[in-house]
Amino acid sequence: MVVILGGSLAAACAAPGSGNAQPTAAASSAPALSAAPTCGTEPITLKGYFETGFPIARALTDEFTKQHPNVTWDIREDQFAVITQNAPRVLADDPPDLMRLPQVSELVKNNLLKNLDDYAKVFGWDKWPPSQLEQMRLAPGGAVRGEGSLYAMGLNFSMTGVFYNKKLAEQIGMTTPPETLADLDAALAKAKEAGLAPIAQFNGGATGGLAFPLQDLMASYGPPAPINEWIYQKPGATIDTPSNLQATQHLEKWIKSGYFWKDVNAVDYATMMSRFIKGDGLFMFNGDWESGNLDKQMAGNIGFFLMPPAQAGGKRAAMSAPLTFGIGANAKNADCAAAFLNWVATDTQARTIGVEVGGSHPMGPADAPMPPVAAGSVTENTLAAGARIAEDNGAMDFIANATGAIYAKSWTPNLQKLVAGEQTPDGLLKSVQADYQSQVKGG
Amino acid sequence: MKTARREAWTGRVLLLVLMAATLMPFVSLFVTALHPSGSYPLGLDWPDDPQWGNFATAFTAARMTELLKSSVLIVLGVVPISLVVATMAGFAIGHLRIPGRRFVFVAFVLGLTLPFEGIVTPLYYLARDMGILNTRWAIILPLIGLFMPFSVFWMRAHFVNMPEELSESARIDGASTWQLFWKVHVPLAAPATSSLAILLFLWTWNQFLLAIVLVDDPLQRTMSGALGAFQGQWGTDIPLLCAGSLLILTPTLLVFLIFQRRFVTALLQGSLKG
C-alpha cells in the first residue's frame, strides 16, 4: 500500500501524460503475416464491445462459437452514444479484441487501432470492391479518410433511405414511391391533411435523428462528393454550401409544417421504432439494418424507397456505411478477431445472418454467394436499392461521422434547436462548420 | 380547540398528499413493469394481462445475483476500513487532543462539501497508474478517501463529548493509548459508529459517478452504476427497464425498511453535522 501511495505521489509532479508508455505506430503494425491467422484449437476468450439494439453482432458471435467451439466471448454492450464517448479510453486502457467503432479518425491519430493491412493482404480483402473498404482507410496519421491503410472492417454495409407504411400510404392515395422531392412534399402534405403523422423520426437525448432526413435532403439538392470530402476531413472542405443551405431550409419547412411529431426532441431511436411499427407515422428515414425486423413486425405492410432527387430523373444518393468493427492496437487476440472478421464476410452461414438478422448487404468479394431473400420483402427492396446506389455512385458516409464529437456536440444540439425554433438553417450550418474546424484542428 | 382540530385535519390531509406524491412514481414504475416487454404503455394504465414474468426476465438480464455480490464486496471494502480509520482519527483529534489538532480538523472539514466531479478526472488516471482501473478497488479506495472528511468529522463530534475522567482512570490502571482506545472507547462509540456505518453503506451503494468512470464492467460496479449500465443496455425496452430498476431498488428498500428508525435518525443527524 505504502509503495503504491508513494509512487503515485511522486508521479504527480511531471506534466500530465509524460510518464505514460505511448502506443506508437510501429507497435500497432505486426510483422508481415506468412499464413492466414486462425483462432487455433486452444480455448480462447475474445473480449467484445458491441452496440445495444443491434442483434447481428451477437448472432454472428454465437454462430462462430458453434463452428469453433474453442472460442468464447466476453461481451459488453452500450448504446452508440456511450461507445462514442468511451472508445478512446477503452481502447487505450483496456483494449477489446473486437469493438464496434464510432468515427475512426481520432482513434487512428492516437494509434489506438490495429492496422489491418497485413490481414487484408493475407485474407485477400484488398481484392474486394474497393468502395466497401474506402470509408475505413486512413492516410498516415489519420489526417484524411478514404485512402491509405485499413483500420477497421465491416460486418456488413448498410444503406439508408425512407421506409413507409403501406396501409397509411394507401389511405392518402400514394400507390408508387415518390419520384421527386416535390412528390414527397405532396405526400407529406396529404398525410398531414389526413390527420396522420407524416414522419416518424427521433431527435432526443444525445442523438439527433433529424440528421437522417437532413443528409437525404442535402443529397437531393446537391452531389454527394463534396459531402464525403467534408466527412473525410479533406483540407478546405465545408458543409456550409448553398445546396446544403437549401436542404436545411427544406428541413425547416418540414418542421414548421408540423410533419414531425410534436415531441420529436424527446423521442429516442427505440421509441421511434416502436411508434412507427404501431402505425404512428407514414414515413421514417432510417437504414436497412431494420429491414429484417420490419419484415417480421410489419409483414407485407412495409415499403422502402431511396430519397428522391430534387429534379426528375436525377441521380440517387444515400448514406451507406459499413457496420464498422475494429481491433484494439494492443488487443490480446488480434489474430483470432481478424479471422472472425474474415469469416463474417466469407462464410455462407455468416453471410446469411448478415442479411437476415442485419438486413444489410454482406461484405466480401463481388462474386460471393448471396443468401436467398423472400420476394416482396423490404429486405429485397433495400438490397436492390444498394445496387442502384452503386450504379449512381451515390454512396455517402454519415455526416455524423465527420469527427468523433461532431454528432453529440454539434449536429444534435443544433438540430434540436432547429426543431425548437432557436436556430436558423444558416446558423446551423455555420455553427457546425465552426465546431468541425476546431475539432479537426484540435483533435 | 377548534383551531387545533382544524390544524390537525389540514396536517393529516397534507401528509396524505405528500405521501401520495412520494409514492406515485414508484407505483407508476411498478405498473409499467407489468406491461408486455417492448411496448410503450401509458403512464398509469393497468395492463390487461400483467406480465409478472418481466421481473424474472429482468433478474436474469440484469444478472442480479452478480450485481448484489459486487455491491456487497464494495460495501465490505469501504465501510469497515472507513470505520476503523475514522474512529482512530476522531479519537485522536477529539479526545487525545494531539498537537496541531485544529489544523488537522480544519483540513478535513474543508473536504466536506467537495464535489466528486472536482477530482474524478485525476482519479481516473491515478487508478490507471496504480493498475486498479476496472477493478472494485478503483471504487473502494477513492471512496474511503472521499468519505473520510465526513467520517472523521462525525467521529470527532462523538469523542469531543466523552468525559476526560474515563481515560484518566484507565490510564491509572496502566492502559496504553491503544488499549485505552480499543478496550474503552471503541465499545462506547458503538452508537456513533453504527450510524456512520449506515450512512456509509447507503452512500457507497448509491455511488454512481465513480462507478461509471472508473469501472467499465457493470458486474464490478455498485448497484447504482450497474443500473446506469442496465439503462444503457435495456433502455430501449421500457417495461423491462422499469422491472429492472425496481429489482435494483429492492435491496436498499429492504435494508431501509428493516433499519428505518436508525436510518432516519442517522441521516438527519448526518446532515445536521455535515
Place this chain on the structure above:
Amino acid sequence: MKAAAQRRRNWAGWLFVLPAAAFYVVFVIQPLAMTVQYSLYSWDGIGVATWNGVQNYLRVFTDPDLFAAILNALKLIVFFSAVPVMLGLAIAATIRRIAASRLALVARTVIFLPQVIPLVAAGITWSWLLSSTGLVNQLLTAVGLEGITRAWLGDFSTALPAVGVIGAWVLLGLCTLLLLAGMSKIDPALYEAARLDGAGPLREFFSITLPSLRQEIGVCVTVTVVAALASFDIVYISTQGGPGNASMVPGLEIYYLAFSEREVGLASALAVVLTVLVIACALPIQWLTRDRSS
C-alpha cells in the same frame, strides 16, 4: 515529568490520525492538486500535455456553452434548494402538532424513501413520468390541461425545470423531516404564550418557529445548494444535458469533456471553477446560520 509523558503521548496520538490522513491525502488532496495542474495544460488524456496557462479558464468563462452550464447549475438552486426548504417549512409547520401521531410516523418513513434510493433510479423513474405518454401528462389531461402537455424533458423551455422537479422530489422529504425535528426541540411554552396573546398560526410561525430553526434551515440550504451545483446523476440519466444544451450542468460537462471529448485540461479548469463555486456558496451559508450559542 508527568507533563513530558503527556506530551509524548499526545505526539503518539498522531499515529492514530495517520491512516485517515493517508487516505485523504492520496485520494482527495492529491487528485485535487492534479486537477489544478491539469487545468493549466492542454491534454487529450493520451499523448503528452502542453502548457496552456490560463487559456482553459478563459474558455470556461467565454465559451457560451460552458458558461451556460454554470448558469444552469445556479438556476437549479431554485428547484433543489428554494422549493424543498420553503415547502418543507410550510409542511413541517402544518404537521407539527400531529408529529407524534401514527400517520405521521408512517409518513416519516414514506417521505424519506427518495433520500434512500439511488439518484439514478429517481432519474429513470421520473424520465418515464415526464415523458410524453407518462403519468404527468396523463394527470394534466385528466384535469383538462391537455394544452400544456409535452415531453417535459425534451422541450427547451422545460427541460431544466423538469430536472429541477426531480431534484425537489428527492430533497423535499429530507428537508421536511430535518425542519420537523428542529421544531420538536422548540419549547412548547413559547407557543402557549403566543396563543394566549392571541397570535394566529401565521404570526406564530414567523415570530417563534422560523427564528428557532436557524441552524436547521442553514443545514437544509447547504445540503441542497451543494446538491444543485454538483448535480450529475439525475441529469446524466434523464436528459444528458439536452435538448441542445438546455439542461447541461458543470458536473456532466466535466464528464463529457474529460472522457468523451478528451479535453482533460478544459474539464479540469471547469472542475476547479465548480469546486470553488461550491465552497464559495457553502461557507457563507454555514457562517450565516451557525448556531452562535455553542
